[in-house]
Amino acid sequence: MEAVSAENVDILYESYIAVKGLSFGIEEGETLLLLGPNGAGKTTLLRTIAGFHRNYHGKLLVFGKTPEDARELISYVPQSHSLNGLVPLKAVEVVSMGAIYKKGFFHFRVPEEALSRAREALSFVGLDDVAERRFSELSGGQRQRVLLARALMSNPKLLLLDEPLSALDPSARAEVAAVLGKIKREKSVTMIIATHDINPLMEIGNRVMLINRKLIAFGTPEEVLRDEVIKSVYGPLARAIKVESRLYCITGDVHLHLKGEQP
Amino acid sequence: MIPEYLIRALLASVMISVLLGLLSPLINMKGLAFLTHATFHSLLFGAVLGMILGLILGNLGMVMWAALIITIVVVLAIAELEKRGFSPDAAVGIAASFVAGLTVLAFGVLYKVMAEKPYFPFSESIVSYLTGEVFLITLNDLLTLVIGGTLIFFLMLLLYRDFLYVSFDPDGVESYGGNVRAYLMLLYVMVGAIGALIVKTVGLITLQVIAVLPGAIAMMVSSNIRKILGVSLFLTLGVELLSILMAYRTDIPPSGIATIMLGVIYGALLFRR
Numbered sequence: 001m002e003a004v005s006a007e008n009v010d011i012l013y014e015s016y017i018a019v020k021g022l023s024f025g026i027e028e029g030e031t032l033l034l035l036g037p038n039g040a041g042k043t044t045l046l047r048t049i050a051g052f053h054r055n056y057h058g059k060l061l062v063f064g065k066t067p068e069d070a071r072e073l074i075s076y077v078p079q080s081h082s083l084n085g086l087v088p089l090k091a092v093e094v095v096s097m098g099a100i101y102k103k104g105f106f107h108f109r110v111p112e113e114a115l116s117r118a119r120e121a122l123s124f125v126g127l128d129d130v131a132e133r134r135f136s137e138l139s140g141g142q143r144q145r146v147l148l149a150r151a152l153m154s155n156p157k158l159l160l161l162d163e164p165l166s167a168l169d170p171s172a173r174a175e176v177a178a179v180l181g182k183i184k185r186e187k188s189v190t191m192i193i194a195t196h197d198i199n200p201l202m203e204i205g206n207r208v209m210l211i212n213r214k215l216i217a218f219g220t221p222e223e224v225l226r227d228e229v230i231k232s233v234y235g236p237l238a239r240a241i242k243v244e245s246r247l248y249c250i251t252g253d254v255h256l257h258l259k260g261e262q263p
Numbered sequence: 264m265i266p267e268y269l270i271r272a273l274l275a276s277v278m279i280s281v282l283l284g285l286l287s288p289l290i291n292m293k294g295l296a297f298l299t300h301a302t303f304h305s306l307l308f309g310a311v312l313g314m315i316l317g318l319i320l321g322n323l324g325m326v327m328w329a330a331l332i333i334t335i336v337v338v339l340a341i342a343e344l345e346k347r348g349f350s351p352d353a354a355v356g357i358a359a360s361f362v363a364g365l366t367v368l369a370f371g372v373l374y375k376v377m378a379e380k381p382y383f384p385f386s387e388s389i390v391s392y393l394t395g396e397v398f399l400i401t402l403n404d405l406l407t408l409v410i411g412g413t414l415i416f417f418l419m420l421l422l423y424r425d426f427l428y429v430s431f432d433p434d435g436v437e438s439y440g441g442n443v444r445a446y447l448m449l450l451y452v453m454v455g456a457i458g459a460l461i462v463k464t465v466g467l468i469t470l471q472v473i474a475v476l477p478g479a480i481a482m483m484v485s486s487n488i489r490k491i492l493g494v495s496l497f498l499t500l501g502v503e504l505l506s507i508l509m510a511y512r513t514d515i516p517p518s519g520i521a522t523i524m525l526g527v528i529y530g531a532l533l534f535r536r
Contacts, residue, residue, distance in 0.1 A: 076438040087431040101441040106421045
């Protein structure tokens, strides 16, 4: 069964078309790496699949249902720095958010069962020791892993991740990428990951989609990450290179060294 | 012998402190200071409208209800604008500009109605809505404050965690099945309802400060939610009671004293940093 299928989907803000004519499909258990420059519509597409943004035309189905009807099957992981750091929640309280909203309107106390599951989820992402620490005091990588733990609390079939590696140092990126790999291996969850930095995620990506307010390319990493394709979006300095049979994509972080300057 | 009006004022300030002490950290965490400002201004519009109707119909008791109804209508309008895609600040800005203009127009109508009707009791009300007159609180006012305040207090307590989660990550709450719109609507209505209940005793001019500063101060001295709530509650209570006792001795309006005390504490903490 297709986890997500889109046929001629136009996503709109009022009458302005933010993303035009998307058609693609991914199978259950696959991981799609969603690539595109700033303003390409990556977050808009994720929020539309998540059911938050409903102004779209065309056919968009998540496990055969409309995004609104498939809400229970989806977990959306926002960028950690988009969350309100003024609210002094502990990591375990953030994670338990993922479990309590299936029942009731008032949540004065988090049930012990939800707290216990939240601790297990934290342990799964390698954060046994931060449960009682304030979320905003954690490092960027830890915060992102807490959000991944929260996303797993609702046992989703589809995980939507909005730039999980952004603003992280290389070691934190590797940690988050390792957790995503673990989720893929052990939970068999379908994932769509919007990212600027595709390289740490190349091992878990079955498919790559490149967009820039419209579909530029969709397919396997080898099919999409070709010089002529990425240059058409990121400009003439962008390149796809292969080192020891591993594909790397250089999109923005290119350093030019002028003659006589020390590299 | 303690005068009865002083006891009423002290009891009212305990209720006010409990409500504002609990609400103030939420206003700061959710970034609702601008919305609070607009909400409290709509209270003035509602009060003036209530005075016009009260003068025409000869019913003094409708002022607070008119203020409450208008405030809730404004809050719902702001929520609807947000739903239609306006940013929270833009939605508040649009509503606030209408409310401010309508208030001035309503004052014009009120003066005309007052010229034709006996208006002395109402002129006192206008002043008390602006500056607050906790010593003039009647037994009926106190009962309304205690009953209404207790209901809001328990509702706010039951929803406090949900309000924190919605402040932290509204998309997350919605993603996991929570009704963000309903939570926000309830929070906004509570801000308006608390304002309507206490505006006559605290006064519009100082209400904004007393609603925002205790939470801001509490968040400066602690990063633990229980401690933040404790500091906010005790700070509001201490400042309210002290200002009433000082006002009793000096005849200076208590809300003015409370505001200055909070400003001094906030300024001192900022200076120390």
